[in-house]
Amino acid sequence: MENKIKANNNILELIGKTPLVKLNRITENFKGDFYAKVEAFNPGHSSKDRIAIHIIEEAERKGLLKEGSTIIETTSGNTGFSIAMVSIIKGYKCILAVSSKSSADKIDMLRSMGAEVYVCPAHVSADDPRSYYQVAKRLHSETKNSIYINQYFNELNMEAHYSSTDLEIWEQTGGQITHLVACSGTGGTISGTARYLKEQNPSIKIIGVDAYGSVLKKYHETGTLDTNEIYPYRIEGLGKNLIPTATDFDVIDEFIKVTDAESAHTAGEISEQKEFL
Numbered sequence: 484m485e486n487k488i489k490a491n492n493n494i495l496e497l498i499g500k501t502p503l504v505k506l507n508r509i510t511e512n513f514k515g516d517f518y519a520k521v522e523a524f525n526p527g528h529s530s531k532d533r534i535a536i537h538i539i540e541e542a543e544r545k546g547l548l549k550e551g552s553t554i555i556e557t558t559s560g561n562t563g564f565s566i567a568m569v570s571i572i573k574g575y576k577c578i579l580a581v582s583s584k585s586s587a588d589k590i591d592m593l594r595s596m597g598a599e600v601y602v603c604p605a606h607v608s609a610d611d612p613r614s615y616y617q618v619a620k621r622l623h624s625e626t627k628n629s630i631y632i633n634q635y636f637n638e639l640n641m642e643a644h645y646s647s648t649d650l651e652i653w654e655q656t657g658g659q660i661t662h663l664v665a666c667s668g669t670g671g672t673i674s675g676t677a678r679y680l681k682e683q684n685p686s687i688k689i690i691g692v693d694a695y696g697s698v699l700k701k702y703h704e705t706g707t708l709d710t711n712e713i714y715p716y717r718i719e720g721l722g723k724n725l726i727p728t729a730t731d732f733d734v735i736d737e738f739i740k741v742t743d744a745e746s747a748h749t750a751g752e753i754s755e756q757k758e759f760l
């Protein structure tokens with residue numbers, strides 16, 4: 484008998500193909516049309532699902548992951564959630580070094596997904612042994628049969644968005660996109676997406692969003708990492724106190740910086756007051 488059940492085999496098959504939604508009220512004082520690529524529709528609630536599945540399946544193809552292997556990562560929370568989700572479905576152990584800046588509910592969610600979580604101080608330099616980068620590296624060297632995703636320095640991060648996020652945007656806009664605005668943390672999303680879009684139409688402007696307290700904008704403008712730019716801020720997931728090699732600075736036209744307050748208020752306006760209620 485013909486199998487009439489139309490189901491996905493697991494939720495990993497639902498990663499990507501996120502909707503593009505027109506922004507109406509929040510942009511009413513601006514000329515032009517604005518759209519949001521709602522990456523929160525991924526099963527792990529963010530674009531980080533795309534890199535988790537891509538990097539883990541690439542490691543499987545290379546034979547680096549076997550049953551019972553451990554996947555280790557440095558994360559402000561969202562990549563960790565995606566990796567924990569992919570790990571639990573595929574049967575791997577997951578260890579995450581998380582910044583103390585990540586919210587308590589995010590950390591609880593990671594633990595509830597089966598991950599072993601190490602909370603590391605946020606406001607120490609990247610080479611400090613207590614930083615989440617160094618803790619993840621140490622755990623990787625101490626854990627047999629483990630891989631380290633290393634999203635800030637892994638070129639597969641950018642590759643995960645190339646011909647995926649970008650192709651979706653290109654098709655959803657019918658090739659009419661003129662500007663792409665994306666926050667930059669590891670830089671994988673903006674770089675992978677921008678590379679493809681610029682190949683289709685070099686005049687598309689790529690605008691990265693950086694945080695006050697981060698070094699990315701100044702590095703893009705001057706080519707130097709100015710440690711005077713570094714100070715604590717609260718927004719999670721954008722800006723950095725180091726230069727990630729997962730960012731291709733050449734495909735980004737301009738960076739703008741945002742403060743904690745304007746980010747929080749705008750996120751609130753989009754999600755609660757103006758657009759989605």
Ligand SMILES: Cc1ncc(COP(=O)(O)O)c(C=O)c1O
Pocket residue numbers: 529530531559561562666667668669670671672673719720721
């Ligand atoms: C939910 C979410 N979106 C976007 C980003 C930034 O993307 P990328 O790291 O690719 O620059 C982050 C970074 O942590 C994130 O957590």
